Amino acid sequence: MEQNATVSMPRIGDKAPSFKAVTTQGEINFPEQYAGKWVILFSHPADFTPVCTSEFMTFASMEAKFTELNCQLVGLSVDGLYSHIAWLRTIKDKIEYKGMKNVEVKFPLIEDITMNVAKAYGMMQPGESSTKAVRAVFFIDPKGIIRTIIYYPLSMGRNFDELLRVLQALQTADAFGVATPADWRPGDDVIVPTAGSCGVAKDRMDGKEAGVTCHDWFFCTKKIDKEKVLSTIKKK
Numbered sequence: 313m314e315q316n317a318t319v320s321m322p323r324i325g326d327k328a329p330s331f332k333a334v335t336t337q338g339e340i341n342f343p344e345q346y347a348g349k350w351v352i353l354f355s356h357p358a359d360f361t362p363v364c365t366s367e368f369m370t371f372a373s374m375e376a377k378f379t380e381l382n383c384q385l386v387g388l389s390v391d392g393l394y395s396h397i398a399w400l401r402t403i404k405d406k407i408e409y410k411g412m413k414n415v416e417v418k419f420p421l422i423e424d425i426t427m428n429v430a431k432a433y434g435m436m437q438p439g440e441s442s443t444k445a446v447r448a449v450f451f452i453d454p455k456g457i458i459r460t461i462i463y464y465p466l467s468m469g470r471n472f473d474e475l476l477r478v479l480q481a482l483q484t485a486d487a488f489g490v491a492t493p494a495d496w497r498p499g500d501d502v503i504v505p506t507a508g509s510c511g512v513a514k515d516r517m518d519g520k521e522a523g524v525t526c527h528d529w530f531f532c533t534k535k536i537d538k539e540k541v542l543s544t545i546k547k548k
């Protein structure tokens with residue numbers, strides 16, 4: 313492919329492209345078989361590489377936190393199945409890193425030697441590499457809609473606390489009909505929708521709407537307790 317050729321890439325709000333694939337956990341029918349669940353589909357450049365190894369150990373060690381939020385992790389690289397199996401076995405049997413050892417990767421890792429899936433998801437970015445997928449992360453909601461996309465270059469390991477925060481923020485926005493401000497974490501104030509009529513806006517500004525604080529007419533926040541956020545999104 314020419315380096316700057318136009319490629320179609322899924323966008324936020326699009327339906328996640330469907331595909332069938334072979335994984336380390338058997339065949340999958342994506343995203344249909346995960347209907348009703350959140351899914352994080354993420355790519356890594358190559359098996360048996362150090363940044364990717366640190367990422368897999370970290371993500372696998374945190375998997376329970378994502379499962380609790382009804383979220384399935386699905387990995388992908390353009391390596392073959394036997395490479396995936398050998399690499400994950402090496403991680404489990406041999407690698408000790410930052411206090412993590414015997415780490416078993418239980419989520420499916422897609423083999424994509426044809427690069428068909430990587431191309432359909434815009435994970436092949438030839439300016440960065442024409443043979444390896446970049447580090448892409450797609451958050452897909454229970455209806456199969458792409459809700460957030462993050463790309464990182466080959467050299468940079470992802471921050472998995474941030475990926476957890478993104479999932480929590482998406483679920484909180486859906487559950488409470490709110491938006492989340494900069495650096496939000498569960499327990500921090502959330503942003504309430506701008507009031508639809510002058511009367512409501514004035515009541516808010518005058519402090520008459522219980523629990524709502526306005527910094528100006530277009531910027532109002534309220535508290536939702538951390539326990540309430542976490543117990544609500546854990547049920548989603």
Ligand code: BEZ
Pocket residue numbers: 357358361362363364365444466467
């Ligand atoms: C890594 O995971 O260490 C890596 C993979 C591809 C290119 C550069 C680094």
